């Protein structure tokens with residue numbers, strides 16, 4: 001029988017205390033009108049809100065004090081992320097930097113970059129995007145064509161990246177580029193670069209989605225100079241650097257809770273209607289969420305203990321994406337719903353409309369489901 005390990009994560013008192021402190025802070029913020037829980041999500045970019053979280057010590061909670069972080073456990077970090085997501089807080093500005101870039105900089109970044117960038121990430125004043133996908137390289141990332149050529153003191157980047165979440169608003173982009181021509185081994189010859197978006201030689205164009213929101217962007221690089229200190233990891237080993245980043249990216253609570261606001265609002269709406277209408281369905285969804293949560297917590301435990309987690313992270317992302325997409329589907333079956341946005345529509349209708357339109361993209365971002373399933377099969381030794 002094929003099995004895989006999902007180690008339990010111990011939620012300590014400190015984690016629960018920090019969660020309670022954050023919950024109280026978020027309640028005050030909602031009361032002060034700083035965000036509307038029904039109308040925002042973790043990809044919404046609000047630099048002021050991220051700064052506030054940074055001031056309160058809610059960013060980089062598990063990074064070591066030496067790196068400017070809170071020095072707390074991964075359980076604390078997990079609960080902080082969950083609380084932000086469950087409250088519908090607009091965390092898109094700092095999310096990528098906190099979720100993965102900071103960890104990657106600690107593992108692979110030069111001393112200069114660590115000193116310069118990490119304290120700003122923790123302060124909620126420095127934002128990152130992920131620049132891996134290209135117009136002709138998404139699932140098949142090894143066919144990426146963006147290149148970097150060695151010059152005196154650094155590298156010149158040429159090429160294009162696409163679908164970069166908040167790429168038109170971030171301070172830095174982690175760019176995967178070819179530093180030697182493709183040979184027989186397609187995954188060799190890549191290098192990761194930390195690109196300052198203020199550099200010359202970058203053209204950034206926001207892309208509008210079906211909601212008419214510009215949540216992502218494309219970037220074109222023309223002889224964009226990146227200093228040597230801003231290479232992330234070893235030259236030529238960029239593929240391994242990217243793979244290690246995917247574990248952070250794929251199994252966090254953000255892969256389960258994107259539509260949590262809709263689930264909560266649905267429960268309230270059905271409860272107001274009386275009787276037991278929909279109760280069974282809500283119970284089923286909550287039970288499912290509870291299991292997924294345990295799985296996601298256990299990936300945090302594996303990462304904290306330096307254990308491999310690629311298989312577990314891919315499983316959580318695959319099942320989580322299916323779950324996130326199911327919530328708006330069930331909601332529209334259980335309540336009278338005519339999609340509407342803007343003035344005249346109540347918050348639930350607006351929020352559900354937004355979720356219904358965005359949901360198809362949730363199982364594509366961070367790696368499409370078919371690709372995750374092939375990773376899972378490979379990790380289980382099935383192919």
Ligand SMILES: Cc1cc2nc3c(=O)[nH]c(=O)nc-3n(C[C@H](O)[C@H](O)[C@H](O)COP(=O)(O)OP(=O)(O)OC[C@H]3O[C@@H](n4cnc5c(N)ncnc54)[C@H](O)[C@@H]3O)c2cc1C
Pocket residue numbers: 129130131132133134135136137138139140162163164165216361362364365366367368369370371
């Ligand atoms: C909301 C959103 C945010 C994103 N944010 C970022 C970001 O910040 N940074 C970034 O770099 N990228 C980002 N992406 C891009 C994302 O990673 C890619 O869209 C994704 O990897 C799929 O690549 P593609 O769009 O080129 O589709 P394709 O690779 O062309 O895939 C199209 C379809 O074909 C299927 N398919 C492809 N190959 C196979 C195969 N071998 N076997 C079976 N099926 C296959 C796929 O599963 C998918 O269903 C984002 C995408 C979305 C939707």
